Amino acid sequence: MNLIRQWIRRFPDVQKGAILQAVESASLPKIRRALRLLDDLEPEQRGPILDVELLSTYNLEPILPVLRLALSCLPSRAHLRLGPLDDIEAHIAQPAPVSSQRLSGARIIIWRIEEVLPEALYPFSHGFPERLASRVDQFLERIERVIGLHKRNADGIPLFLSTIALPVNFSNALFAAQHCAGLFCSVARVNQKIYELATQGDGVHVLDLASWAAFEGRAHADATVDFLARQPLSAKGQVGFTLFIARALRPLIVPRRKVLALDLDNTLWGGVVGEDGVNGLKLGHDFPGNVHLRIQRELLELRHRGVLLVMLSKNNEADVRQAFESLPDMILKWEDFAVRKIDWNHKHENLRAAAHELGLGLDSFVFLDDADYEREQMRQFLPEVRILNENPDPLHILRSLWETDIFDSFTVTNEDRQRHEDYAMRGARNVEAHQDDLEAFLKSLEMEVTIEHVGPSNLERVVTMLGKTNQFNMTSRRHTRAQVQTILDSPGSIALALRLRDKFGDQGIIAVLLAVRGGDAAILVIDSFLVSCRALGRGVEDALWAAMLRRVDRQSVRRLEAEYIPTAKNGIVAGLYDRLGLQRVEHDNSSTHYVLEPIVPVEFPSWIHFGQSN
Amino acid sequence: MRIDDRLLRLLIEFFDLPPDTRSGDITQQSLAAWDSLAMVQLITELEATFAVEFGIEEIQRLRSYHEIRDALCKKGILLENSPTLPA
Numbered sequence: 001m002n003l004i005r006q007w008i009r010r011f012p013d014v015q016k017g018a019i020l021q022a023v024e025s026a027s028l029p030k031i032r033r034a035l036r037l038l039d040d041l042e043p044e045q046r047g048p049i050l051d052v053e054l055l056s057t058y059n060l061e062p063i064l065p066v067l068r069l070a071l072s073c074l075p076s077r078a079h080l081r082l083g084p085l086d087d088i089e090a091h092i093a094q095p096a097p098v099s100s101q102r103l104s105g106a107r108i109i110i111w112r113i114e115e116v117l118p119e120a121l122y123p124f125s126h127g128f129p130e131r132l133a134s135r136v137d138q139f140l141e142r143i144e145r146v147i148g149l150h151k152r153n154a155d156g157i158p159l160f161l162s163t164i165a166l167p168v169n170f171s172n173a174l175f176a177a178q179h180c181a182g183l184f185c186s187v188a189r190v191n192q193k194i195y196e197l198a199t200q201g202d203g204v205h206v207l208d209l210a211s212w213a214a215f216e217g218r219a220h221a222d223a224t225v226d227f228l229a230r231q232p233l234s235a236k237g238q239v240g241f242t243l244f245i246a247r248a249l250r251p252l253i254v255p256r257r258k259v260l261a262l263d264l265d266n267t268l269w270g271g272v273v274g275e276d277g278v279n280g281l282k283l284g285h286d287f288p289g290n291v292h293l294r295i296q297r298e299l300l301e302l303r304h305r306g307v308l309l310v311m312l313s314k315n316n317e318a319d320v321r322q323a324f325e326s327l328p329d330m331i332l333k334w335e336d337f338a339v340r341k342i343d344w345n346h347k348h349e350n351l352r353a354a355a356h357e358l359g360l361g362l363d364s365f366v367f368l369d370d371a372d373y374e375r376e377q378m379r380q381f382l383p384e385v386r387i388l389n390e391n392p393d394p395l396h397i398l399r400s401l402w403e404t405d406i407f408d409s410f411t412v413t414n415e416d417r418q419r420h421e422d423y424a425m426r427g428a429r430n431v432e433a434h435q436d437d438l439e440a441f442l443k444s445l446e447m448e449v450t451i452e453h454v455g456p457s458n459l460e461r462v463v464t465m466l467g468k469t470n471q472f473n474m475t476s477r478r479h480t481r482a483q484v485q486t487i488l489d490s491p492g493s494i495a496l497a498l499r500l501r502d503k504f505g506d507q508g509i510i511a512v513l514l515a516v517r518g519g520d521a522a523i524l525v526i527d528s529f530l531v532s533c534r535a536l537g538r539g540v541e542d543a544l545w546a547a548m549l550r551r552v553d554r555q556s557v558r559r560l561e562a563e564y565i566p567t568a569k570n571g572i573v574a575g576l577y578d579r580l581g582l583q584r585v586e587h588d589n590s591s592t593h594y595v596l597e598p599i600v601p602v603e604f605p606s607w608i609h610f611g612q613s614n
Numbered sequence: 615m616r617i618d619d620r621l622l623r624l625l626i627e628f629f630d631l632p633p634d635t636r637s638g639d640i641t642q643q644s645l646a647a648w649d650s651l652a653m654v655q656l657i658t659e660l661e662a663t664f665a666v667e668f669g670i671e672e673i674q675r676l677r678s679y680h681e682i683r684d685a686l687c688k689k690g691i692l693l694e695n696s697p698t699l700p701a
Contacts, residue, residue, distance in 0.1 A: 026662055028655050029627035062654045222658060224668055229654040235662035 003247065003405055006386075007073045015041065022069060023243075026235040031069050038072050047075030048253050051105035055083040055091060057115035059230040063238045070242035074250050085230075086115060092149045105482065106249055107154065108207060109146065110162040112232070113187060116142075120186040121170050129181030136186045140193045147197060147204060156482035160205045160248060161198070163191040165213035168221040201460070203481065205248070205410050212244045247405055252480075255468050257386060257406050258360060258419075259338075260302060261310040261351050263369035264320060267397060268296060268332065273319045284329045291394045296331035298401040303336050306416025307407050308423055310354045311340040312347045312369070338423045347374050348381040358423055359533040361470050361569055366406055368397065413461060415508045422534050425504045442538060442607040446503040449540060450611040451547045454488060454495035454512070461509045462497055465530060470569040472531040472541070474562070474576065479528070484514070487527065492517040494524070494551050498544045500535060501611070510535040511544045518561060524552060524599075526562035536572070539605040545580055549601045560596040621683055624663060628656060641678035660686075 004023060008016055018034040038046060050071060054060055060067075064080055071078035083091045088109060119126035119135050126132050143161070150159050164187050170176070176183035191210055198206045213220060220237030233241055265272040269292050270282030282289040283296075303309050309332075313320055320342050324334045334340075339357055341350035347369070355362050362384040369375050370392035378385055389400045409416075454462050463481045470476070479487070487493050498511035510532040518525045531541050552560070562577055578584065581602075582594035604610060625640050626633060629647050642648045648656075657676070661667055664686060668676070672685050 028659050029624075029630075032630075062651055062658075222661065222667075224661075224670070224673065225654050225657055227670070228657065228673060229650065231654055233658075235658040238658070 002390075002403065004073050004243065006406075007075065007250075011038075011041070011045070011075070019069070019073060023239055026066075026239045028065065028235075031065050035065060035069055035072065038069075043077065045075075046072065046077045048077065049079060050074070050076040050249065050253055051079045051081070052249065053081045053083060053105065053107045054110065055088045055108065056110040057086050057088070057112060058110075058226075058232060059085060060110070062225075062229060062231045063233060063242065066238045067242040067245065070239075070246040071249070073243075074246055074253060076253055088146060089149060092146065092153060095153045105480075106158045106160055106252060107150065108160040108162070108245065110207070110209065111164065112209075113164050113167050113183075114232075116164070117186065117190070120183050121167065123182065129179060132186070133181045136181075136189055139190060143190075143193055143197065151202075156203065156480075156485040158203050158205060158252065158481070160207040161194050162207040163194050163210040165210045168213075168218050169223055201411060202456075207245065207248050209241075209244075212241070216240050247408070250405060251408050251410055256409050257307070257366045258364040258468075259308045259310055259354075259358065260299070260366045260368060260388070260407075261312050261347075261354065261385075262299070262367070263347075263371065263374065264311065264313040264315065264323075266370040266392065266394070267368060268292060268299075269323070269327065270394065273323045274315050278319075278323050278326055281323060281327060283327055288394060289329070291398055293329060293331065295394065295398050295401065298398065300331050300336065302401075302407060303420050304417060305407075305412045306419045308338040308358065308360075308420060309336055310351070310358075310365075311337040311342065312350050312354075312367075313340075313342045314344055314347070315342050317342040335424070336420070338420060346377065346381075348378050348385075351378070351382060351385065359471065359536060368400075370394075370397065411460065413464070415461060415464075418505075418508065421505070422507060439607055442605075444503075445538065445607075446609075447538065447540075447607065448501045448609045448611050449543050450499040450501075451544070452497045452499060452509070454484065454497050454514070458497050458509055459484060462495075462512050465509070465512050465532060466528060469530045469532060470567070471533050471572050472536055473567075473570050474529040474573055475527065475565045476567050476570060477528050479514075487514050487516055490516055492521065492524070492553070492556070494548055496544060496548055496551070498540055498547070500538075500540060507535060511540050513544050513548050515548065515560075517557075522556065522558045524557045524560045526560070529562070539608060541576065542580075542602075542605045543608050543610075546602050546604045549599060552599055554599055557599065558597060560599050562594045562596070563591045564594070565591045621686065622679065624659065625679055625682075628652075628659060637679040637683075643677075 001020075001023070004019070008019055011019070015034070015037045018030070018037045022030040022034040052071065060082060064082065068078055068080060088111075092107075113120055117135065117139050119132055123129075123132050126135065147159065147161075150157075166184065166187055170183065179185070187210070194206055198204050216237065220234060220240060221232055222234040222237065226232040262268075268283075270288055271280050273281060283292050284290065285293065299309060321334070324330060339354040341354060343350070351365060351367065352362070355365065362382055365385045366388050367375065367378050367385050368388040369378070370389075372392065375387050375389070379387060386406060388404060388406070389397045452458055459481060463479065463484055466477065466479045466484070484495070488495055494513070494515040496513045497509045500507040500510050512528065512530050513526065514528040515524050515526050517523065529541075560582075562582060564574060564577060566574065577594040582596045584592060585595050586593040622637050622640075625631070626635055629640070629645055629652070631640070657668060657673065660682065666686065666689050668685065676682050676685060
């Protein structure tokens, strides 16, 4: 319920109330009423379009209104398509619809044991153990076949494969666990396969209905309606099921937050270091210090998976340092924080300063603090910042870390795992930047860039960057994987990614440029041009621009067109195309248009060394 | 009477009927919207609202307001154990 409240927080009160009533009651008339009220809103209030295709071995039609409501909460304007019942392969063997219908889509395949492996429910009637085990093998092959068909015909559309939930209604439950050809192990083998396929990445994700059903318990099922209409879910089960699907799809349309700014006293440890002294703090293996210990473990995990930690503490720095150095059970170290603000300033001021230092927008931030006053002040002064917890109770804080979807992502990339080090080094670079001669400073970074064509090896990172880069981004087009694929497939397009290494290490891909042929094939149009905020001010944009110009086929392309679309955050690049020597031709409120004609290659920046390109 | 009203209200809302619809007019035969899809949804709705489960025999006899009321009454739950009844 808390998740939904967060999702729908920007809806007007009437819609909010109707949605919460609908979800609580699980009543269809209330669900329809909420949907009608949502239809009254303007499209921009309702969120982006989300095309979802559902393929299932049981009947999902009765629950479509519930699913539509759940997806509306994200918020999104969900377009649902229900494939033919129980005919998965035949359906996905057809090429997926093209162009606009592919946008922001997902395909979901939901199957359950009753249809795909009914023999496992009656093992002794079906040749237990050998023949049954080979039936499971056959189904594993079927899963691979389904993925193969999807990739052949709908590559680029994320595929969500459901795991198989343990059935609710079956007999001989004790025996089911005693043999590796028994029911439970058969289900486990299937799910193992599905997890493995998702591990390979490549746009295949898991919709883990097995874990959902386990959390939800038996009450999610209704045998009567299952027999009646092959729809196995109770009213409450339908709500839980559809919200689970919504949460799984949410990362497709909502970028995750990048930074958690947090308080220390009564959060990282019990007690107030300035009052109780280090020896009076509660942190360890006994209650209640064990709750704080667990909070620290959660925070450390966040930092390792790419969420930056910012310390916001009203304390004397010496006290805090002493706590970090001498508390024996500290999990988090001083260095685990990308930025530390320990003083008596307002926390919202310190958070704003931290955002500036990190070069990140306020809407990348989440705030965690036990003090009601601090949370309220943050809410009032910086409404873009999300507040993680609602009350000071340490167990509640821990629960908010467990349950939040704010940092959800399908994958954790190498860039994510490296992020903390990157940003921590950014501080080091900023210090060195005091050198008078900027170029000498840039040379001292020993930068080496590699220009890569956008393709399977870097597509994921490119799509992530398109989705997340706010500041150095000329057009802020949030292309999906499928849209980038369309650009790659279009004749004459140029799609480049720039990888940077410097004396601090491999920075990964930090700049992207996408260009397509215009309506007139003699024109090349810059669709997207962006640089990650952790590589700003180092001239990599000049390097990528020069690399692009060298790849333009000047026999067939006479003219280059580009635009700058201003947003609240990309003022930093307002003059970029002027600096790169393009001609300003048109200017209105929504964008500035530029041309370059004739197209002449330019020099690479002298301070950047070029490595091998692919 | 109040119990009737509650079921009546549920059916009126469920099938989007005019608020003054009379209970006797609510039958599967007279409502085009009462198809097999609506039937499934109605059963989960009734089960969730009245905290009951219907047997297979009973489901085949849930074809009108009166039949549903009879089925609920036979379960005794509606009359004796309706904690969610409005005061």
